[in-house]
Amino acid sequence: MKKSYYLIFMAAAWIICNSTAAWAGPFAVDDYIDKNDSGIVAWATGWENYLPGTHVDTQWQTPDKALGAAVGGSFDIVCLGRGGSITMTFDTPVANGDGADFAVFENSFSASFLELAYVEVSTNGVDFVRFDNYSYTSSPVGGFGSVDASNLYQLAGKHQQGLGTLFDLDMLQYNTGQDASILDLNAIYYIRLVDIVGDGTAFDTAGNIIYDPYPTTGSAGFDLDAIGVLNPGTSAVPVPGTFWLMLSGYVLLVKTRREKS
Numbered sequence: 001m002k003k004s005y006y007l008i009f010m011a012a013a014w015i016i017c018n019s020t021a022a023w024a025g026p027f028a029v030d031d032y033i034d035k036n037d038s039g040i041v042a043w044a045t046g047w048e049n050y051l052p053g054t055h056v057d058t059q060w061q062t063p064d065k066a067l068g069a070a071v072g073g074s075f076d077i078v079c080l081g082r083g084g085s086i087t088m089t090f091d092t093p094v095a096n097g098d099g100a101d102f103a104v105f106e107n108s109f110s111a112s113f114l115e116l117a118y119v120e121v122s123t124n125g126v127d128f129v130r131f132d133n134y135s136y137t138s139s140p141v142g143g144f145g146s147v148d149a150s151n152l153y154q155l156a157g158k159h160q161q162g163l164g165t166l167f168d169l170d171m172l173q174y175n176t177g178q179d180a181s182i183l184d185l186n187a188i189y190y191i192r193l194v195d196i197v198g199d200g201t202a203f204d205t206a207g208n209i210i211y212d213p214y215p216t217t218g219s220a221g222f223d224l225d226a227i228g229v230l231n232p233g234t235s236a237v238p239v240p241g242t243f244w245l246m247l248s249g250y251v252l253l254v255k256t257r258r259e260k261s
């Protein structure tokens, strides 16, 4: 074999071997959207119940950095810390339209340093339903270890910074972990992210251990950049009580006049 052919052959073999090794799991890895995609029409407008876990420095504890459009860098984030959580809120709710309805942006600098979180949604801010989720990472990955995205399903943090992991509210109709019938899938005002501690103590819907980089310190756990909305619903604007009072007064007035005439 000529040297040049040999080099091409070796390069091709390397690419095939490594691409096979890179995506070895059962799940698709195209469940993301770029932060600049025109399909994103709105972003989270508020937050509540930020409960940072351990091993997170105060400089990463600014929830306002998860508001508005995704920045796609490492720093414009709120860090959840080990086992921490936050609820993001939306002036206009997320609705169950065609395909994916919202996207969660984390700040990973690579396609394999994946810090994960459970995703839970709510209509009323009290009753939350967690998306069924699956993780087939078979062993601990260490503080700087790699996670294969194709082993993950419906977990936030599956994709690197600038690429939001997509979630489809329609999938909640097939949820096995939690019954989603308590939700109005066309009026999701709250999305809660719960950091997964990757030391072997957290589980997916099937009971598999979910491993992710552990231990990490300083900005341990999931780092939220933003949540983008692809399918907005109609915000229910409550009719003020004074309106009904005035209307019933008017009806009474008309009725009285008619009776007199």
Ligand SMILES: [Ca+2]
Pocket: 095, 096, 097, 098, 099, 100, 101, 168, 169, 170
């Ligand atoms: Ca949908």
Ligand SMILES: [Ca+2]
Pocket: 079, 115, 216, 219, 220, 221, 222, 223
């Ligand atoms: Ca982190």
Ligand SMILES: [Ca+2]
Pocket: 065, 066, 067, 069, 070, 071, 076, 077, 224, 225, 226
């Ligand atoms: Ca941000």
